[in-house]
Every structure is written in C-alpha cells, then in structure tokens.
Amino acid sequence: MSSDGIPGPDSEVALRVKAMESLLLEKGLVESSAIDALIDMFENRLGPWNGAQVVARAWTDPEYKAWLLQDGTGAIADMGFDAVQGEDMVVVENTPQVHNIVVCTLCSCFPWATLGLPPVWYKSAPFRSRAASDPRGVLAEFGTEIGADTEVRVWDSNAELRYMVLPERPTGTDGLDAEALAKLVTRDSMIGVTKVAPPD
Amino acid sequence: MTRKVDLEVVNRLYQKAGAVRLKMDIEPKFKPGDRVLARNINPTGHTRLPRYVRGKEGVVRRDNGVFHLPDARVAGDGDQPQHNYSIRFEARELWGGDAPATDCLNIDLWEDYLDHA
The missing domain is CATH 3.90.330.10 (Nitrile hydratase alpha /Thiocyanate hydrolase gamma)
Structure with a gap:
C-alpha cells in the first residue's frame, strides 16, 4: 500500500515477511491461526x-x-x-x-x-x-x-x-x-x- | 524436535509464559543497605554485568529473589541459581564528577557479579 492509500507494490520488508510466512506454513512449522493470534496479541491485546x-x-x-x-x-x-x-x-x-x-x-x-x-x-x-x-x-x-x-x-x-x-x-x-x-x-x-x- | 507453533503455544503467552523466578530457599549473601563492589570481570561469553558498572561501588537497594545465572546457562555450564539484587550506583561513581550529585542508576545484578565493598 502506498502512502496515498492506493494499492501499490509491497515494500521489500513486506515481501520478505510474506515469503517467510509462506515457507513457515508450507514446512508445517507454524499454523496460520497462530500467526493471526500473535498479530491480534500485539495489535489489540498487549x-x-x-x-x-x-x-x-x-x-x-x-x-x-x-x-x-x-x-x-x-x-x-x-x-x-x-x-x-x-x-x-x-x-x-x-x-x-x-x-x-x-x-x-x-x-x-x-x-x-x-x-x-x-x-x-x-x-x-x-x-x-x-x-x-x-x-x-x-x-x-x-x-x-x-x-x-x-x-x-x-x-x-x-x-x-x-x-x-x-x-x-x-x-x-x-x-x-x-x-x-x-x-x-x-x-x-x-x-x-x-x-x-x-x-x- | 521443534514444536509446531500452534494456537496453544500462542495462548500460553497469556499465562505467565516467561516466568523465570525460582522458588528456592537459598541463603542470600547480601542484604539491603550493604555496600558492594561490582566485579571487574571480562568474560568472552554472555553476561548481564555491563562494562559501565564493573569495578564500581554501589548499595544493595532490594533483594529481587532467586534466578538462574544467565552467564552459566548460556555457556552450557548448567544451572547456577542465586539471588539477584537491585543495586544503586550514584551517577558520579559511574560517570565522574560532572554528573549531577542528585542522580543515580539502579541495575539488577546477580550475586556472582558482586563482592562486599
């Protein structure tokens, strides 16, 4: 997302995070529900x-x-x-x-x-x-x-x-x-x- | 074997997941009010004794209880549970005469980092 709210190409960091998330999920090291729960923890609960x-x-x-x-x-x-x-x-x-x-x-x-x-x-x-x-x-x-x-x-x-x-x-x-x-x-x-x- | 990170692992974080205080009855070497000297040691491995307090004199403010000595755990030297203390150092003791006489710094140090002054 670019700063004016119009969707644009992801930043390098965002791409790297997405790649890591995919790998962790594909290799069965992390469940997607756990990632959602962690994001909820630090965005909303703590x-x-x-x-x-x-x-x-x-x-x-x-x-x-x-x-x-x-x-x-x-x-x-x-x-x-x-x-x-x-x-x-x-x-x-x-x-x-x-x-x-x-x-x-x-x-x-x-x-x-x-x-x-x-x-x-x-x-x-x-x-x-x-x-x-x-x-x-x-x-x-x-x-x-x-x-x-x-x-x-x-x-x-x-x-x-x-x-x-x-x-x-x-x-x-x-x-x-x-x-x-x-x-x-x-x-x-x-x-x-x-x-x-x-x-x- | 690595444990899969699932919902249960995350939910445990809400239940004092990282509690490291040890309920062990160990005689403390120091008590509040004691004057202590931080040892001037220079280990190559992990330590929680920062360089800026080494060789400096302070006062025990509080006995924080018993915790594992991280230096030993990180080095793989087994568990060395011991008391950890809040030590008060005057700013001038750490930073010299230009520091304000009013100010101080407090840091939590393990028993192995300290000698009686």
Whole structure:
C-alpha cells in the first residue's frame, strides 16, 4: 500500500515477511491461526492502553497505588495484565522530588503485557547508552525538563524484572474518572521519557 | 524436535509464559543497605554485568529473589541459581564528577557479579 492509500507494490520488508510466512506454513512449522493470534496479541491485546489503565487506577485509588508500588506484579495481575514479559514487574513512582526513567542497556527488555512492544528508539544504541550516562540530556531531547533539585533515577532493566513508571498525575484533572484519566497516559510517560500532559 | 507453533503455544503467552523466578530457599549473601563492589570481570561469553558498572561501588537497594545465572546457562555450564539484587550506583561513581550529585542508576545484578565493598 502506498502512502496515498492506493494499492501499490509491497515494500521489500513486506515481501520478505510474506515469503517467510509462506515457507513457515508450507514446512508445517507454524499454523496460520497462530500467526493471526500473535498479530491480534500485539495489535489489540498487549499495549500501552493496559498500562494506562493501571496508572489511572493508581491515581484514583490510594490503596491500589500502595499495592502497586509495593507489589507491582500482584497489583498488575489484578487488572489481568500479567501476560508474557510482565511476569515480574516493578513500578516506580514519579514525584516532584524523583523522576524515574527506564532503559535496557544490554538489549531491549520491555514490559510487553502493560506497554506492548518497545518503540524503535528504545532499542537503538544511542538511547541505550545515553539514557544511562546522560539521562537529563535525553530527557531534554524528549522535551522533558527536570529541575536541578529533582533526583533522576535511571533503571537499567537488564535482568529478569521489568519496570514501569507511574507518572505524576497532571494538574487540572481533579474531576476526571479513571477512564478519562487513562486516555491521557502515554507509553512514553510510562517509560519515563516524558510527563503526562494536562488535558487540553 | 521443534514444536509446531500452534494456537496453544500462542495462548500460553497469556499465562505467565516467561516466568523465570525460582522458588528456592537459598541463603542470600547480601542484604539491603550493604555496600558492594561490582566485579571487574571480562568474560568472552554472555553476561548481564555491563562494562559501565564493573569495578564500581554501589548499595544493595532490594533483594529481587532467586534466578538462574544467565552467564552459566548460556555457556552450557548448567544451572547456577542465586539471588539477584537491585543495586544503586550514584551517577558520579559511574560517570565522574560532572554528573549531577542528585542522580543515580539502579541495575539488577546477580550475586556472582558482586563482592562486599
């Protein structure tokens, strides 16, 4: 499909994917229903909208927030988001005093169950090296200014635990319920590279 | 023998498919608050001890529980279950005096990567 919506020749990547899919199916290594289920998983079922619901519940329910920060795995499982790459979760809270940012310096470990697959920049060598050594510089490039008095806390998720940031609830959201709040929460704010913007 | 990827394999991904935490009662070598030194080792094979923390001093923030040491598994040296810890390193310890005194980096390290400082 070309960018104007008119069907055109497939890109090289698309052709390669189609060729691989055909081969896997013909050799009986993969069932087509499994491919459909995998696409459904990452398109519709695992993604940042899950994490956003966790964040919104924590913003509106102090008991849940305390549970989430103490036992991220259990509290997230309570929402039903305990699928693959969410087996052992740690949730870290952003406050006016502490700003958390998550990186995987060795590869691209990411909490799929709550945030989906990682964005391309998260897997890139420049982000992986500079988020560790110069987090304030990286944050500034994302438009996120952190005060000199605020502690920047980097989490390198290179081992078996997966990390998610509980961003600060923006101002001007007092009247919003959890459903409306969840719509404000972005993937990037749960990685910790941005803050959640107030509603328009 | 390779297992065919069918619907059952995919659906298992919704059921804590990748859980790797071990329910083993192993005495931890370190406790929260301990000062530790990341070993300066340079293995040629797989390790989860990045170069930037080797030889640096940090503090145990939390005992994460018991997991297999990936270095040994990847090398085919069998299972070496041991505690893994969240270690806090001050930014200045890792990156020198120009780094902000307020900032820190936390990383999960296995027991074999650490000595008491």
